[in-house]
Amino acid sequence: MRRILLLILALMAMASPALAQGAFRSDRIIVETRGRGPDVILIPGLGSTATAWGPAVNRLDDNYRLHLVTVRGFGETAIAGNAEGGIEGPVANEIRRYMAEQRLNRPALIGHSMGGQIALRVAADAREGVSRVMVVDSAPFFPALVDARATSAQIEPIAQVIYQALMLFGDSALTSQIGGFGGDLGAAGDMVFGSLGLQGGDRRILAQGLYEVMTVDLRLRLREITAPVTVAYGWSRDENNPRSKLEALFRSGFDNLRTPARFEPIEGAEHQVMSDQPQRFLAAVQRFLAS
Template structure:
């Protein structure tokens, strides 16, 4: 079994269940979408704008630990996608496109000059896609364990993806609330965070999101593959690859930290300005396991960016 195949098993589970937990924070404003609202908080009123986008099922609370560090020197906008953390879910289909459109509206209506998008998991995927579709709007992207294609599906054809996504969505939508909560707790214990004392609390918080919305976003994520479009993302990109050695020590999943980082690099190979940084020991929620290392990686990335021009 090669490195990519081994990674597919763990990362498919990781990204399928990704969500997080921390104290809830109420949104201050909302950006309208066709059927719901992108909830937005603003912190700070000077410095380069930064947009923080949580992952699948996450809310603004995902970034509670990182926020004080960033807002000291940046104007920070923290968003919650519709359907997550108790917010109203979108209607219709294509939730991910609605979310991307809402992020574009946020940038344009607030006249943000080359903001840096920092996204976790699904939020990282959305940030990478926005940079591919609208490189003129952003100054850079930091994807924390978010990728342009669902790991392990990179060799599937476009025709194969819908059936796989529909089957996954049907399984998730069939869960009772108790089963959904148990699923989230199980993920957090196995792959979300290292500290077992926090896993149950985080997992229960994950279950505050709408299960059907989580399933819909996840199904759409499974159908995405915009690796080629990354060639248009003509801005600096930073991918954070978490690694926790015990999780990869033996068996089918055995691999080195370098092998995992190289796999991520291969999925982002078309990006013109790419840097991959491994952070260890950390699981999917790097901001919880290694906040100081993540802060250092962000600081280094943003210090190297060209200064933004005038507000748009």
Template sequence: MPHFWVINHASKPLMTMIRFATALRTACAALLLTTAAPFAAQAAPAAPAPVDNPAQHPTFTVRVVGKGRPVLLIPGLTCPGAVWDETVARYRQQYQCHVVSLAGFGGAAAPASTDKLLQNVRDQLLGYIKAQQLQRPAVIGHSLGGFVALWMSATQPEAVGPLLIVDSLPFLAAIQNPALTAEAARPMAEASRQQVSQGRMPAAQQRLMLASMITDTARQTVALRWGQQSDGRTVGQAMYDMYTTDLRPDVARIQQPVLVLGAWAAYQPYGATQESTRAIFEQQYARLPQHRIEMSAAGRHFLMWDDTQWFFAQADAFLKQRPVAAQ
């Protein structure tokens, strides 16, 4: 996950958990309902350009590109919306891309308050969908963005369409111990929040960590810059919120097809296999009604960068899904 750049600030148990977590996340690669009707089969009528009111969502900004059915793209920890540039370039002729950049990440101004940060992001994104009159948009989320996408759909299943989850889990803290509860994870999460909030990781250490998540060195440099420009207090709070929020039971409320793309190859030296990774993802997503899991053979955490053709092949098929009719 993009937020792994802070592991060296955390305890050794947390470091071990997070290193292994990236591989395990990759097993959830393609939650796809093969019987769903095509998402793009019925052309949507031309919609007027959205009129945004940023005051309604102080935890993020949105850049709207393209035309067609709406797709919301949410980046991972420390990453701005620019992480989706290649994805937007591919789809802007077919879809209206609403590209989210979270406050405090990648050089964006930090939010005035981090209290209940990810819950506020969730609620304000749902409010944005309503205010812009987006008809059940597909949501693509990477890492922390995938977690937020799941939370949005579990909270208001009728508000969003199909979900494409890129290397993320409903409850990261339980990756090694499925019996772990959010309450039991709180002390570890609090220690991590305090350590991360005190300052950014040295660039040399961060680059070493990014090498386990991104193959291309030029891309590593880009992600390194974003990490160094991110606000430590915001990053620490976002991690805390993820580690203390267990969505495993909540995903049962999600009504839409979900495609989860996962990566595992970078963590093979730690003992991970494709089969063991898939098993952990299956366990975490067990209550999700409509899902299929696919894993990249060689890609690392940033799958849209690391295994681009495979990612687009999966995303192309997924975006042909349509939202299930409102219940």
């Protein structure tokens, strides 16, 4: 019996690459691995877990090894180390540590909303260690999608008010306290506020995360990215819809890249591109990974 048990354990170890390499432990992120093939890391947006990628995961894991990141504190996960300090910087560092410990071979990065900003940070720090980057309805500095002259210093007082509202009221602040900001900001407001409340989370990380999404300016860091960047975003043919004008704003926001970004408008999608237009989103991701 003991020999049979040892044989079963040995077979399980050989069948599981994650076990063979050693389980990754982090008080900032959780990573689930699916499929086989070239490595792709997917980073969801504010208030979302790895399940936000929806049906695209079930199609991609046939040909790629997917590393599905969840930031601790989003959804039903315990906040752990994200209870204190910043979010985007420490999470980006943990993703790079994961890449190193798991010996990933120049993974592709896909990040939605705040996850897109995190992906840009990882790419700027890892440089040649990343093969390509897709940001989904994300920008290096969200306020620039309203006014290219905006600065973090100008936005900071508003961000502080929203931070306090979230700390006081939690998810209810998304509608009762700060819902009006989204309408005033048009498409950019939808991008900043639209992801909140999708799966919710601990109010401490929601407040800190939204504060960073509003105030972090990564435009100068774009010069450090060597990997090609694709920008996918919700788009509308309706000229009365603010999303019909997003491409020009995105082009301005990503001007500092060494190589011009490739743009993938997803017609009919709003901020939650993956669920709004799952087939069109999947097609865009497949083009991105094949490029």
